[in-house]
Amino acid sequence: MKWYFVLACYLLAPAIAFCNSYGMGLTNLNLAPTYGKIALFVFSSLVGSDGGVIAGLAACGIIMSIVCSAADLMQDFKSSYLTLSSPRSLFVFQMICVAIGCIIAPLALWLFWTAFDIGDPDGEYKAPFAVIFREMAIIGIEGFAALPKHCLEICCVFFLAALIVSLLKDATPSHVSSFIPIPMAMAVPFYIGAYFGVDMFMGTLILFAWQKMNRREADGYAVAAASGLICGDRVWSIPAAVLSILRVDPPICMNFRPTSASV
Incomplete structure (x- = not known):
């Protein structure tokens, strides 16, 4: 995982976090794993067979941690709105908790890693998702060739369709836009x-x-x-x-x- 890949993740993360927060506000669902999988496939294919698995998993972890925090903040804002709490106080407390988590989370990981046999299929902590994400990274090394037939074309078509529908909803008058669906909300049932x-x-x-x-x-x-x-x-x-x-x-x-x- 080269330093410029890490820099690219942090440059892309705010835009992705905004999308995830918007989806959380609409549907109350955190789609951080989905965005993490996209980053996993992209960076695995960019690096290739020489370290692509590690690079993809590292990029996935960076993107998921950032967009998940943003979605949690949006969910807390919704709770503060419903309970008439101060959004400024909630935001400050959220930043304090994020700072504390930067210390506690690595220590908790180190504790589990040293005290238990993480990933043992016969052990107490099997970590099945780790195996799944690693297999996805292995597939991502192959690039577009590993995708199903016409998968990329279908993704591009739906991306353009979602963009057009969003522009129509913003450009049309309110009495017309109220009947135009929100693409983000439409996408959730396809995922869940x-x-x-x-x-x-x-x-x-x-x-x-x-x-x-x-x-x-x-x-x-x-x-x-x-x-x-x-x-x-x-x-x-x-x-x-x-x-x-x-x-x-x-x-x-x-x-x-x-x-x-x-x-």
């Missing part, structure tokens, strides 16, 4: 899964109907109602895990196949 998009769509319909019936009540209680629904959805993961351990199958199972596939 369709279930998230369905939940958000149903919640939007409920909020729309609620605002039509009682705008003041909806503005006052919509956040609390949405938080309760999201929390309830996550609470269900506990009985779902118990049912999975007991090998209880769901009453309905769907499977979608092409017509040419044999059943």
Whole structure:
């Protein structure tokens, strides 16, 4: 990992952190691992087979740590807004905690690294994500040749489409732009899964109907109602895990196949 690669990471990180903070503000989701994977592939391909794995992993760590901190700050700003707290005090305290973390985090890593066998597949700390990211770095060494067919073309098309939609939303009048979707919010279901998009769509319909019936009540209680629904959805993961351990199958199972596939 050459010094100019590290400098490039720090020059690119603020713009990427802004994108991640914007996504956090819209969706309350931290996509730092996604941006880290992009940096991993880019720097692994730039360095090549002579140290590309280490360079890619190092760049991934730098980008992820920076954009993750920015997203956490945005989430704290949202919390301070809802609780009528001082954003200036929150920002100062966040900077103090980041400074403390620069000391505590390396010490914690050193403690785990010396006290436990990190990465042992049969040990207590298997570190499965380390293996996954290393494999991605190995693939990234091959450059564009390792990508699936037409992957780069599809990425470029969707990037230009998102740019055009964003420009249209900013350039058109408010009565028109309100019907133009936000590309960042549209991209999240593609990353997480369709279930998230369905939940958000149903919640939007409920909020729309609620605002039509009682705008003041909806503005006052919509956040609390949405938080309760999201929390309830996550609470269900506990009985779902118990049912999975007991090998209880769901009453309905769907499977979608092409017509040419044999059943």
